[in-house]
Amino acid sequence: MKFAKKLVAAVLALGMCSVLLAGCDNAADKQSVESIKNSGSIVMYTDAAFPPFEYMEGENAMGVDVEIGMEIAKALGVELKVENVKFDSIVGGIQSGKAAFGAAGITITDERKESVDFSIEYYTSVQYIIMKEDADYKNISDLGGKTIGVQLGTTGDILVSEAVNGSEDDNGEHVTGSLEGSDAECKQYANAIEASQDLVNGRIDAVVVDKLPAESIVNNNTGLKCVKAEDAEPEAYGICVAKGNDELLQVINDTLQKLIDEGKIDEYVVAHSTI
Structure with missing residues (x-):
């Protein structure tokens, strides 16, 4: 019975892989030169x-x-x-x-x-932290207890989410995030412009986003500044x-x-x- 279940699981897995590969081939064909x-x-x-x-x-x-x-x-x-x-x-x-x-x-x-x-x-590029002019953050790890805005699915989202919630290493072991247990919150937005408006209006404390968008947002919003997140790697x-x-x-x-x-x-x- 166990062998049968394993065989069925293997067949299903193989079938799923075939479907995924077929989907990729189909997409490449649809958008061929x-x-x-x-x-x-x-x-x-x-x-x-x-x-x-x-x-x-x-x-x-x-x-x-x-x-x-x-x-x-x-x-x-x-x-x-x-x-x-x-x-x-x-x-x-x-x-x-x-x-x-x-x-x-x-x-x-x-x-x-x-x-x-x-x-x-x-x-x-590299990640930047946008904040109010009177704030003083240099690292994502400095944002303990703060509400941090990010654009959903971006590098900023990944880095802040891992800092707040922790992550897993290659062996599946939990790696403690730099903000884990600090009551920091990662708040996801459709885009960084929406996040920055909440920052301007005092609903969040910082926004983490790529360098050039951060600079553009600061240039278009008085009372904000941005700095390079020293604990983020280039991308x-x-x-x-x-x-x-x-x-x-x-x-x-x-x-x-x-x-x-x-x-x-x-x-x-x-x-x-x-x-």
Whole structure:
């Protein structure tokens, strides 16, 4: 009986893996270079509340990643269509084939690599803490007993959640977080702009987000300041595509490398940081 149960479990697991792999292949086929060229357009998923990488200007998405997206579309000879979605739905949209690629200041992580393929790195960032001008925090670990705003699904969310709740090591053992037991709270928002408004209004004590969005938020809100979180490691941004979509990934990598070599990405950052 035990053998039978194990056999059934193994068959089910194998079946599930086959379904997942088929789903990845289907997404790559839906968004193949040939399919994109035949359709005349390429769909990019982003979350346009992360300036200067993506933000809304009227009804149009703008920013560094949109500039990059336009260059990718140009390389393919098609039109770029940008769809503004929630950050934590981007990877799922790529997996299902609803979009060809995701570009939203997405940090390359081992966990995300299990679901999608990533381009070469095109920008390096670090986490910043936004606070009121009279506050004095230098590390995430300094936020004991505070309510900390983060954008759902981002690096800031992961770091603060682990600091507050702890994490697990490779052996499944609990690792105590730097804020665990301090009554600190991680409050998740759809985007960092919403979190910063609660900070301005005194509903939370700090916001943890990437450097450039933090600086943009501070520049647009009096009474706030931001500093680098000294206990956070640097992170690299990449563009994601469906697993196995190697031909499209090569086009994206070639485009990114050209933009990097020409200094264009730095130009985009400056241009969209001063708007």
